[in-house]
Amino acid sequence: MTNHSENCVVCLHGQDDLRLETRAIEAPGPGEVRVAVLAGGICGSDLHYWLDGGIGTIRVREPIILGHEAAGRIDALGKGVTGLKVGQLVAMNPSQPCGACAFCQVGLTIHCTAMRFNGSAMYLPHQQGMFRDLVVIGAGQCFVLPEGTNPGAAACAEPLAVCLHAANRGEAVGGNLSGKTVLVTGAGPIGALCVAIARQRGAAKIIVTDIQDGTLAIARLMGADHAINTAKDPDGLAPWTSGKGGVDLVFECSAAAPAIGDAVACLRPRGTLVQVGVAGPTLMPLNVMVGKEILFVGSQRFDVEFAEAVALIGSGAIDPTPMITATYPADKALAAFEAARDRAISVKVQLSFASV
Structure with a gap:
């Protein structure tokens, strides 16, 4: 004792x-x-x-x-x-x-x-x-x-469990993350851990956006391939917005209307938008979401994922x-x-x- x-x-x-x-x-x-x-x-x-x-x-x-x-x-x-x-x-x-x-x-x-x-x-x-x-x-x-x-x-373990639940929700409707192009909007703790999970699950390319260079640098350490400060580089997502979009799944972790707009612009038709961040009433580009047949998935907290988070941290699979x-x-x-x-x-x- x-x-x-x-x-x-x-x-x-x-x-x-x-x-x-x-x-x-x-x-x-x-x-x-x-x-x-x-x-x-x-x-x-x-x-x-x-x-x-x-x-x-x-x-x-x-x-x-x-x-x-x-x-x-x-x-x-x-x-x-x-x-x-x-x-x-x-x-x-x-x-x-x-x-x-x-x-x-x-x-x-x-x-x-x-x-x-x-x-x-x-x-x-x-x-x-x-x-x-x-x-x-x-x-x-x-x-x-x-x-x-x-x-x-x-x-x-608790915030990682939140992100694992989001990933499980996204994979349930959009398929396995392996080989996918993933965008994470918002590079706070939840965004950073979503990056780590996408990397651990075999995503081919991971893009992360934020308006702070410091958080973006951490996201790179957690496994992001591309880190874009959308305040400084408003055209930074152009490679993934061209055509009808080049991203398979988005973890939207900011709940900011501009980031949601970027997410929808980057998603390919029938791509998956996993909404993890929450705020008050938020404008969303519903017409584009409908036109692209975007799969919208809400995700809150976690359930059995807490044990999964502990196992991943304990094994070193996610640091x-x-x-x-x-x-x-x-x-x-x-x-x-x-x-x-x-x-x-x-x-x-x-x-x-x-x-x-």
Whole structure:
């Protein structure tokens, strides 16, 4: 057991009110484990909670510990837990479907109507997150990684799972990525990981677009063949827009109307547009999409892909570490959030905790 006298947490009390606080140390109950957190990634949703006090209609109504991308070592086991051992490195799946609603009953747990998700303010009480020294969590939410795995890489399992789900959705309607020409619009963490998956699955050519040179450089490290700053080079996609388009599948990771327009212009007839990025109401070139018979696929979160993400990271088949642009100690959380909001310098910013 790790020797802790208090449990430090990164807690949001409302818009622009992020605090480092302490909580009592909890013991794991039956079927639970306690994990000493090593690394936690700051997600766009964490930034929205901090900057805006919520995401759309979901508002922070009580103090909430943020964080849903995290990995650490098992510190204690609750009664009845088998298959896990103290000291093992685990990535923690923040999704907790109810298992009983109509969607869960037909295997669509991703659309659970009572989904609990660590670090989410959707319901009251809020589902507390993982930005803390010690977190008590269901044993079934813990996925073991091989000894020697970088904890920061392990903490990328959640965003990688999001991208694997997007890839699986795209392949289900558009066919195998092997040998395909793939465009990724938006080179943030999700875009960078979509690039890595396209490379790992055998795409012949991968193009990525963004309006920041720094993020594009990371995307190249993750496997992109062509990186185009569309703000500086508005004609950079011309080789793939000529004729009726030369791209087989697009991972649209920005939710920006100009990027969606580029995606549709580049797609060949009956190409596949996988919409991963989300925003408010967004203009889309529906006439061109219909004329080209574009296959439009929505993709949100993940399901069984979390285990696949852990396996890929644990085996080294996908290495997310090039996209980790900075790591801050938890007591510098505000500086970490400030860095994470600056897309000119950051892709994935992580926090480290006292258990490191």
